[in-house]
Structure formats: structure tokens, C-alpha cells
Amino acid sequence: MSLIPSFFSRNGRDAKPPPLGADGPLTLMAIMAHPDDIDFGSAGSIAKWCAEGWTVYYVLATSGDKGTHDDLSRQELAAMREEEQRAAARVLGVKEVVFLGYPDGFVSVTAELRGEIVRLLRKYKPDVVLTFDGFRPSFNHNDHRNIGIATRDAIYPAVRDHLYFAEHAAEGLEAHRVNEMLLVGSTAPDYFVDVSDYIETKVDAMLCHASQISTHDRDVLLKRMRERGRRRGGRGLVESFKRERIVRAPQPAPADEPQPASASQPEPTPVGGERSRS
Numbered sequence: 104m105s106l107i108p109s110f111f112s113r114n115g116r117d118a119k120p121p122p123l124g125a126d127g128p129l130t131l132m133a134i135m136a137h138p139d140d141i142d143f144g145s146a147g148s149i150a151k152w153c154a155e156g157w158t159v160y161y162v163l164a165t166s167g168d169k170g171t172h173d174d175l176s177r178q179e180l181a182a183m184r185e186e187e188q189r190a191a192a193r194v195l196g197v198k199e200v201v202f203l204g205y206p207d208g209f210v211s212v213t214a215e216l217r218g219e220i221v222r223l224l225r226k227y228k229p230d231v232v233l234t235f236d237g238f239r240p241s242f243n244h245n246d247h248r249n250i251g252i253a254t255r256d257a258i259y260p261a262v263r264d265h266l267y268f269a270e271h272a273a274e275g276l277e278a279h280r281v282n283e284m285l286l287v288g289s290t291a292p293d294y295f296v297d298v299s300d301y302i303e304t305k306v307d308a309m310l311c312h313a314s315q316i317s318t319h320d321r322d323v324l325l326k327r328m329r330e331r332g333r334r335r336g337g338r339g340l341v342e343s344f345k346r347e348r349i350v351r352a353p354q355p356a357p358a359d360e361p362q363p364a365s366a367s368q369p370e371p372t373p374v375g376g377e378r379s380r381s
């Protein structure tokens with residue numbers, strides 16, 4: 104464990120950072136609990152990012168093998184949900200979908216899950232990770248909360264320190280840093296993506312999750328989306344996230360090193376004569 108943290112996390116209190124992707128396409132990994140978790144909330148953003156040249160990977164902890172009232176076995180349901188998710192990912196331009204195979208409803212924050220996430224982060228090297236806000240204070244699904252926390256724990260400090268899950272080195276996987284997270288389901292979102300131009304692609308992706316949506320009528324879904332955009336005073340449809348950044352803190356120089364003069368370092372103010380050394 105590091106005694107002195109080499110980074111700090113900063114949010115809305117600091118100067119607003121540039122939007123993600125301002126300097127060119129990024130690699131993003133979305134790590135969620137169930138098939139449809141990513142697409143229902145974020146498919147517009149995923150479509151936009153893919154259209155802008157980003158490389159996007161999906162990781163699903165479960166295959167959604169319990170959420171049905173139909174007469175299907177868990178295996179049948181899982182196979183169907185996985186195929187629905189792959190179809191939606193194809194619509195959006197996602198490069199690859201990985202299923203971790205945990206049982207629906209029983210995702211726990213374990214060292215095993217953290218290690219699997221670390222391994223994938225080291226393999227695919229994303230710049231940005233999208234996941235659930237595991238610390239959302241209001242009601243939350245067990246799997247959503249736990250995949251969010253396990254993912255956060257994988258990002259700091261495990262993935263960046265090679266002695267965590269050192270066995271990955273045998274596969275040629277090296278330590279990696281992820282400095283940006285987008286959290287879904289936060290009660291305090293602060294990062295908004297205008298997806299007005301990607302509503303049709305989002306609806307097409309949602310329609311792929313045929314076993315999980317209330318209507319399969321494309322026009323009805325499109326109308327709902329556009330009405331939602333209109334309710335925002337005609338400002339279009341947005342998807343909301345909480346952005347968390349990991350920024351390296353300036354390291355203090357050793358005490359015996361001369362300090363450079365700087366305009367930001369005020370001169371000591373004498374109080375009642377010469378200032379005593381301290």
C-alpha cells in the first residue's frame with residue numbers, strides 16, 4: 104500500500120476540464136452488471152463516440168439470467184440475453200463484448216471479480232471507464248452497486264501497480280492507468296452528452312434487447328425519445344454521467360533542494376520585525 108498518494112481525485116470544484124475526446128478518439132470500456140444496462144442509459148453516447156472513432160468495449164458481469172416471467176431456464180435466458188447484447192453492440196459499433204458469467208443478482212465485491220476487471224483493463228488499456236455509481240445513496244440494485252465498487256477498486260490502485268495480480272505478467276499484461284471514469288445512475292451528474300443526432304441508433308440498439316423492452320414498435324420508441332428531448336425546452340436529448348478524474352498531484356520537492364522562485368509563492372510577511380525561522 105502506498106503511504107503517500109501520488110494523485111488526487113477532483114470533481115466539480117476545479118476548473119472545468121475539456122470534454123472527453125477533445126484531443127482525439129479515446130478507448131472506452133463500459134463495465135456493467137446486466138445486458139441492457141449500458142444501452143438503455145448510454146447507447147446514444149456510445150453511438151456518438153463510435154462514430155467519432157473511439158474504440159469501445161463492453162464488459163458484463165452477468166448474462167441477465169434471472170429477470171423474466173417467461174418459462175425459460177437460466178441457461179436459455181442467458182444465451183438469449185447475450186445474443187441480444189451482441190446485436191445491440193454491433194448496431195452501435197462496439198468492438199467486443201465480454202461476459203464474465205456471474206449469476207444474475209449475486210454480483211459481490213470480491214478479489215476474484217476485481218482481478219478479472221484488472222486483467223481486462225490491462226489487456227484493452229482503456230482511457231475511460233464507464234460504470235455504475237456504486238456509492239449512490241438512494242435505492243440501488245445489488246449488482247449495479249457491486250460492479251460499480253469492484254470497478255472503482257480495480258482502477259485504484261490495483262490496475263496501476265504491477266504487484267497487484269502479478270500473475271498477469273505471465274500473459275504479457277502490464278500495469279495500466281485509467282484516469283477518467285463516467286458514472287451512470289449518479290444522483291449528482293455533472294457530465295452531459297448531447298445525443299440528439301443519435302436517437303435513431305439508440306432506439307435500434309434498444310430494440311435488439313427484445314426480451315427486455317415494453318414495446319417493439321420503433322416509431323413509438325422514437326416518439327418517446329423525441330418528446331423527452333422536447334421536455335428539455337427543445338435543447339435536445341442528453342445522457343447524463345458523473346465524471347471522476349484522477350489527476351496526478353504535484354510532488355513536493357525534497358526539503359534540502361532549493362525552491363524555485365515563483366510568482367505563486369508569496370514572500371513571507373514580517374510581523375513585528377524580522378521573521379524567526381521555523
Ligand SMILES: [Zn+2]
Binds near residue numbers: 140
Ligand atoms: Zn441492470
